[in-house]
Amino acid sequence: MSRVIIIGCGGVASVAIHKCCQLDDVFTDLCIASRTVSKCDKIAKELEGKTKTRITTRAIDAGSFDELVALFKDYKPEIVMHLGMPYHNLTIMDACLECGCHYLDTAAYEPEDVLEPEWRKRYEARVKEKGFTSYFDYSYQWEYMDKFKEKGLIALLGCGFDPGVTQAYVAYAKKHEFDTIETLDILDCNGGDHGYPFATNFNPEINLREVSSHGAYIENGKWHEVLPMSIHKKYSFDGVGEKDMYLLHHEELESITKNFPEIKRLKFYMTFGESYLTHMRCLENVGLLSTTPIDYEGQKIVPIQFLKALLPDPSTLGPRTKGKTNIGCIFDGYKDGVRKQFYIYNVCDHEEAYREVGSQAISYTTGVPAMVGAMLVLKGVWTDTGVHTLEELDPDPFIDGLNKYGLPTRTTNKPVMVE
Numbered sequence: 001m002s003r004v005i006i007i008g009c010g011g012v013a014s015v016a017i018h019k020c021c022q023l024d025d026v027f028t029d030l031c032i033a034s035r036t037v038s039k040c041d042k043i044a045k046e047l048e049g050k051t052k053t054r055i056t057t058r059a060i061d062a063g064s065f066d067e068l069v070a071l072f073k074d075y076k077p078e079i080v081m082h083l084g085m086p087y088h089n090l091t092i093m094d095a096c097l098e099c100g101c102h103y104l105d106t107a108a109y110e111p112e113d114v115l116e117p118e119w120r121k122r123y124e125a126r127v128k129e130k131g132f133t134s135y136f137d138y139s140y141q142w143e144y145m146d147k148f149k150e151k152g153l154i155a156l157l158g159c160g161f162d163p164g165v166t167q168a169y170v171a172y173a174k175k176h177e178f179d180t181i182e183t184l185d186i187l188d189c190n191g192g193d194h195g196y197p198f199a200t201n202f203n204p205e206i207n208l209r210e211v212s213s214h215g216a217y218i219e220n221g222k223w224h225e226v227l228p229m230s231i232h233k234k235y236s237f238d239g240v241g242e243k244d245m246y247l248l249h250h251e252e253l254e255s256i257t258k259n260f261p262e263i264k265r266l267k268f269y270m271t272f273g274e275s276y277l278t279h280m281r282c283l284e285n286v287g288l289l290s291t292t293p294i295d296y297e298g299q300k301i302v303p304i305q306f307l308k309a310l311l312p313d314p315s316t317l318g319p320r321t322k323g324k325t326n327i328g329c330i331f332d333g334y335k336d337g338v339r340k341q342f343y344i345y346n347v348c349d350h351e352e353a354y355r356e357v358g359s360q361a362i363s364y365t366t367g368v369p370a371m372v373g374a375m376l377v378l379k380g381v382w383t384d385t386g387v388h389t390l391e392e393l394d395p396d397p398f399i400d401g402l403n404k405y406g407l408p409t410r411t412t413n414k415p416v417m418v419e
């Protein structure tokens with residue numbers, strides 16, 4: 001018997017809720033708590049009679065420590081799965097510490113208000129030191145390590161696909177395939193087509209903040225910063241075909257390089273179509289990607305939040321999206337003195353995901369790992385207290401769970417290397 005709270009009720013949360021309810025012997029009691037409670041009620045109703053999980057719903061402001069503590073004290077969850085916005089990670093972690101619950105999220109903390117003076121100071125130091133212009137920053141959550149350890153609690157950071165599964169793939173490669181890893185390329189390909197000229201596959205605000213930041217990679221232990229979308233390659237993906245991909249800075253680069261300093265070169269690529277990039281450049285040029293509030297007829301408006309209101313809601317893309325995703329890691333390194341390559345990845349079909357849980361593959365590939373991570377904590381398989389990203393944990397039970405619950409792993413020792 002286990003009691004779990006899921007915070008948020010968007011694309012990713014919806015998949016995780018469906019998957020938890022498929023495992024109703026593990027997830028016996030589930031509370032869906034989000035800003036718009038009608039969305040929670042709708043999913044709870046859809047699942048009525050299809051699961052033994054007892055579902056309750058609650059309205060919550062995830063930015064309010066007091067509301068969170070009141071809910072956690074009342075519901076008494078063993079784990080809180082935070083599948084809402086990364087702006088609230090720290091507040092939810094504080095509430096988990098206060099109430100003695102484990103914590104899980106799918107994206108590194110970033111601030112909602114980028115003018116907030118303390119955050120701004122640290123951000124400017126990061127830009128100066130490493131060139132990072134990304135808003136996300138793991139260091140805030142890493143500072144919770146001792147507090148979680150002292151309370152005997154676990155915080156799983158970034159338990160989606162990337163971040164998440166990609167880091168478990170690194171742990172797997174090191175455990176089973178390599179003595180030393182020299183290079184790693186993480187490749188995130190979405191070959192899906194939703195038919196809109198422009199839409200993002202997960203939260204538009206977070207997606208556009210990520211993609212419009214400078215790219216960054218590691219070579220010989222040093223960070224290098226490049227202009228957004230300035231490094232471009234073509235790659236032919238299993239199950240998808242040839243796509244254009246672009247180097248980005250992505251949060252798992254920061255944790256992988258911290259935990260695997262042996263990796264000399266570490267890069268992350270994501271595929272984008274020409275239409276997406278043209279729209280994004282245009283929106284950026286007119287100022288609609290800005291996170292700085294402007295005054296409009298006496299009202300404060302954050303341009304990127306206004307844009308989000310105009311764009312299709314990612315959770316509605318499911319019925320229209322066709323094609324597949326292919327996300328994985330290509331390694332080069334040594335085993336028993338012999339140089340070798342290894343590619344580990346998953347291919348996920350948008351339409352199959354929709355048939356199973358009513359969501360497209362981006363939400364599916366994030367919601368399934370979140371469910372598997374929570375399951376491993378609840379079953380006492382992952383027991384390391386403190387704050388962890390997935391490359392720090394035993395990858396085998398996690399990858400077994402992915403294989404079993406919808407994200408089967410593919411591997412080859414003959415990858416086409418990126419460079």
Ligand code: NDP
Pocket residue numbers: 007008009010011012013033034035036039060061062063083084085086106107158159160161162163164201202203204206314315362365366
């Ligand atoms: P959505 O925008 O679809 O969902 C966000 C949810 O959070 C919504 O239900 C929203 O409520 C709720 N929410 C927002 N603010 C609050 C608040 N103050 N209090 C309570 N609830 C709130 O996002 P996604 O499902 O696409 O993404 C969820 C998370 O997953 C994001 O952090 C994203 O970055 C991450 N992600 C991670 C991936 C990975 O591979 N690791 C891949 C894709 C996404 P409302 O319904 O009222 O809007």
